[in-house]
Amino acid sequence: MTAFDINILDKSLGEIARDLPGASRVFFSHGMNFCCKGHQALATSIQEKNLDVEEILSQLNQLIPAEAAEFSEKFVPNDELINHILERYHQVHREQLPELIRLAQRVESVHGDNPDCPHGLASFLIHVEEEMEAHMQKEEQILFPMIQRGMGGLAKSPVAVMRMEHDDHGESLTRLEELTHHFQLPADACNTWQALYTGLAAFKEDLMNHIHLENNILFERIDNYLGGH
Template sequence: MNITSLPLGQIARDFPGATGILHKAKLDFCCGGAETLAQAAHTRGLDAHQIARDIQAHPDQQNGEPNPAHLPTEALIEHILNRYHDIHREQLPELIRLAKRVERVHGGHAKCPSGLTRLLTGMQKQLESHMDKEEQLLFPMIARGINGMAVAPVSVMRQEHEDHGVFLDQLQDTTNGMSLPRGACNTWQALYLGLETFQNDLKQHIHLENNILFNRIDGRMGGASNG
């Protein structure tokens, strides 16, 4: 099967293990999920066919866990809440604390991520508002099967995911691609390690919503849905 003509979001959804390969290749399968593998690889000067072969050769497993794309809708929502919403609420306060310390202690260093605390604080407010809207309005609506009325809120959530994508770009710029200086202190190392984890979690979170859960409402990515 030639998957190079498929959208990145559909590949991430339908091929277990694909998200890790796409992430390693720096191909955006969450906010940029509508772009095909061939298009995205061409833009970055990558070999789309080699990436496709790597994806298709990956074992049909995801750490022994079921593919989220196969979960019933209510179970998928519960997974998103437990694995991502709750975790983000733990991650961001600690990242903000670490960023404040690094900026305060190393403000004169050429590689100091100046403005990172402000960026993370803004993201915390943005993401908290976004998750509250999903938890209080959209997810209960979807769980009750009120899919027609859910289309408009889903569109809003997709747009807010685009805003999250802008944040991720800004995060890379502010941290110089998470590049640590020689001899970076333990706090700085812990900060960038935590940021990498948060960034990866947020991308996977957006992917599960955009390409799997929301697709069951608006069919944006095509393919079969599960209820």
């Protein structure tokens, strides 16, 4: 095992995802929670998931040569990062959830007698939409303007609240996987059912990346802010 391997095993998932472009895709493919459990060490996560340490390290090592060439949000100014979050994630979630709710309602209505039917999914997605909309409004109306005005010190308290709500979003993703049997489709799944699970998987990945950008990059800057406000 190289010195790099030993080093990276001690680093947190969030730190690696923040500093090494492409690492978040590796973690996502193995079901490793780099957003809400971003503080967890890589070695601990590998052990908890019973994964092959050499395989994970090999995949991460392959990303190293591309690091300098790839865009990394780590170095983006706060204003630009916030605009990216708003356009890439807030706007997209507001488009994703109504469609996912519609698809879930259709699947439950048509396939309610199928033992694999995700009963209760539509109502749960409505709850998720309500919770996320309230959360995003707080960020858009209170937290993000504070950060953009350089009020880093005052922003620490609302950041702590947003982190807790991110944990709730992480639990919602776990519940989504339970309701859908980890997005596993029955052999005879119709096109609507397939579209639903494909959309849910995309939503999950987007939300995890969204939380990662905020928790491990934007909010980390606020946690470390030493200014006067």
